[in-house]
Amino acid sequence: xxxxxxxxxxxxxxxxxGSFVAVDGIDFDVAPGEAFxxxxxxxxxxxSTMRMIACMSPVSSGTLRILGMDPITDGPNIRRRxxxxxxxxxxxxxxxxxxxxxxxxxxxxLPRKVIRERARRLLxxxxxxxxxxxxxxxxSGGLKRRLTIARSLISEPELLLLDEPTTxxxxxxxxxxxxxxxxxxxxxxxLIITTHYMDEAEQxxxxxxxxxxxxxxxEGSPRELITRxxxxxVLELRFRVDDHAPLAAQLAGLGERxxxxxxxxxxxxxxxxxxxxxxADRGLDPVASFVRRSSLEDVFLRLTGRTLVD
Amino acid sequence: xxxxxxxxRAADGAAGAAAGLRITPTWSLGSRRAMRLVERNxxxxxxxxxxxxxxxxxxxxxxxxxxVGISKLAGPVAGPGGHLISYTAFVAPALMAVSxxxxxxxxxxxxxxxxxxxxxxxxxxxxxxxxxxxxxxxEISWAVLRGGIYSCVFLVVMAGMGLVHSPWAxxxxxxxxxxxxxxAAVAMATATxxxxxxxxxxxxxxxxxxxxxxxxxxxxxxxxxxxRELVLATxxxxxxxxxxxxxxxxxxxxMAGHCLYLLVMSVAGLMVASRRLxxxxxx
Numbered sequence: 242x243x244x245x246x247x248x249x250x251x252x253x254x255x256x257x258x259g260s261f262v263a264v265d266g267i268d269f270d271v272a273p274g275e276a277f278x279x280x281x282x283x284x285x286x287x288x289s290t291m292r293m294i295a296c297m298s299p300v301s302s303g304t305l306r307i308l309g310m311d312p313i314t315d316g317p318n319i320r321r322r323x324x325x326x327x328x329x330x331x332x333x334x335x336x337x338x339x340x341x342x343x344x345x346x347x348x349x350x351l352p353r354k355v356i357r358e359r360a361r362r363l364l365x366x367x368x369x370x371x372x373x374x375x376x377x378x379x380x381s382g383g384l385k386r387r388l389t390i391a392r393s394l395i396s397e398p399e400l401l402l403l404d405e406p407t408t409x410x411x412x413x414x415x416x417x418x419x420x421x422x423x424x425x426x427x428x429x430x431x432l433i434i435t436t437h438y439m440d441e442a443e444q445x446x447x448x449x450x451x452x453x454x455x456x457x458x459x460e461g462s463p464r465e466l467i468t469r470x471x472x473x474x475v476l477e478l479r480f481r482v483d484d485h486a487p488l489a490a491q492l493a494g495l496g497e498r499x500x501x502x503x504x505x506x507x508x509x510x511x512x513x514x515x516x517x518x519x520x521a522d523r524g525l526d527p528v529a530s531f532v533r534r535s536s537l538e539d540v541f542l543r544l545t546g547r548t549l550v551d
Numbered sequence: 552x553x554x555x556x557x558x559x560r561a562a563d564g565a566a567g568a569a570a571g572l573r574i575t576p577t578w579s580l581g582s583r584r585a586m587r588l589v590e591r592n593x594x595x596x597x598x599x600x601x602x603x604x605x606x607x608x609x610x611x612x613x614x615x616x617x618x619v620g621i622s623k624l625a626g627p628v629a630g631p632g633g634h635l636i637s638y639t640a641f642v643a644p645a646l647m648a649v650s651x652x653x654x655x656x657x658x659x660x661x662x663x664x665x666x667x668x669x670x671x672x673x674x675x676x677x678x679x680x681x682x683x684x685x686x687x688x689x690e691i692s693w694a695v696l697r698g699g700i701y702s703c704v705f706l707v708v709m710a711g712m713g714l715v716h717s718p719w720a721x722x723x724x725x726x727x728x729x730x731x732x733x734x735a736a737v738a739m740a741t742a743t744x745x746x747x748x749x750x751x752x753x754x755x756x757x758x759x760x761x762x763x764x765x766x767x768x769x770x771x772x773x774x775x776x777x778x779r780e781l782v783l784a785t786x787x788x789x790x791x792x793x794x795x796x797x798x799x800x801x802x803x804x805x806m807a808g809h810c811l812y813l814l815v816m817s818v819a820g821l822m823v824a825s826r827r828l829x830x831x832x833x834x
């Protein structure tokens with residue numbers, strides 16, 4: 242399947258905390274240069290998987306190979322070649338923006354001169370040059386996130402791990418980050434991203450797995466997943482009723498599948514317009530009716546359910 | 552590629568997974584990389600040098616108050632070799648041992664706890680090639696450096712006041728570093744068990760009586776037997792005994808025993824601190 246040997250290979254990878262199974266025997270490969278996503282609700286096991294890949298959490302059972310090495314015996318050598326953007330920023334609040342980069346580079350045993358040069362470029366890349374001598378603590382969430390990403394790149398990693406990189410950011414900050422991550426991908430950096438944002442996964446990931454309750458529920462490119470688990474279009478219908486459930490029966494036969502939500506009905510179909518016409522033909526009169534393209538979100542909700550996780 | 556190691560150990564109970572599986576070598580006691588953390592702390596303190604300097608004054612003020620006032624009331628006392636010395640000369644080397652202890656304990660408790668629980672500095676550090684042993688050794692080394700600087704400056708002040716009585720006093724410097732290491736290592740290990748800032752009252756509770764009663768201000772002979780053995784067993788007493796003996800020019804073989812005590816304390820503290828960091832962060 243891959244022209245080169247995989248950068249990461251996991252077989253029956255499992256993580257247990259006491260009797261709780263966070264990751265339940267998952268298999269996956271990540272090829273060099275790929276942008277690979279772990280998509281899933283909270284508690285699906287994404288972060289636990291990420292921490293095992295980052296060599297910051299021991300594998301409970303199964304095998305994990307990163308850059309051809311075993312995290313148990315080669316942790317420091319693997320960590321030398323990967324960059325980690327953790328879910329919560331772990332910036333050094335006692336230091337300035339620039340010092341954060343300079344000191345972090347030293348943890349990788351890099352010479353000061355090299356770090357200084359890279360730090361200058363990374364500040365530019367993260368649009369932080371004019372904040373170089375500011376303290377980190379008062380910076381906004383978006384600036385901190387950009388600094389965390391810049392910091393993770395100081396060692397010029399082959400593999401960049403991003404755990405929910407844009408959670409809590411405003412749209413401007415998210416789009417700037419996506420742009421930066423896209424550039425890194427163009428430069429050949431392998432990206433591994435966990436997210437519960439569908440648009441993020443569609444924007445950034447070549448291939449992804451949907452995780453649910455510690456297992457992999459589906460795997461493929463965003464487009465493949467939509468084709469496999471959803472239809473091309475979705476017709477959303479809203480009626481002037483308190484309960485939409487009884488109306489679902491009257492739509493029977495339309496599209497491949499009908500989903501009943503408290504406030505609307507979703508008709509999964511390859512041709513939304515003609516489905517909408519059939520609704521009118523059946524004498525039904527929705528208050529609102531619109532057709533949209535099927536998204537990863539439909540796949541996600543179908544696979545992981547609509548029940549709130551926590 | 553080597554053959555895959557299949558680790559398949561059943562997690563028995565909540566502690567099972569954490570106890571059985573590790574990603575740093577057993578008892579990592581740190582490597583040269585530990586110095587990177589010393590660099591980090593140096594950079595932070597470079598901007599907060601006032602705080603750094605302030606830590607030196609407490610023992611210095613004690614010394615001044617004793618030499619200016621208390622020594623006028625207290626007559627000469629018998630030193631380690633039996634000959635009579637001024638009260639200030641008796642107390643000064645003990646205060647040097649105290650300043651090493653204070654300097655080392657401050658960063659290894661408050662500093663480590665803050666970085667571990669709030670600033671999450673070690674979470675970031677352990678995502679790099681550094682391992683838990685490097686972090687423990689780095690933090691302890693920094694604390695020793697701080698305590699060492701305090702005690703060296705203190706020794707210089709003593710010399711200026713005519714309180715250095717023997718060339719043996721030069722050896723007080725490495726001994727104070729060893730003492731600082733022992734204190735810093737145990738203090739850091741302790742800090743990993745702290746739950747909140749309130750727990751630091753216990754640190755004060757341990758240090759204060761040690762400062763007052765470990766033969767700092769009067770010889771051990773005032774204690775009845777029983778109590779004397781208890782004081783003999785305190786870590787500060789080891790530093791006080793050796794540094795005082797060297798400063799007053801009475802080296803004895805028993806000093807090797809005191810140093811061994813401090814060495815054991817250093818290694819044990821380092822091992823526990825390293826293992827605890829791994830438990831807390833690399834889970």
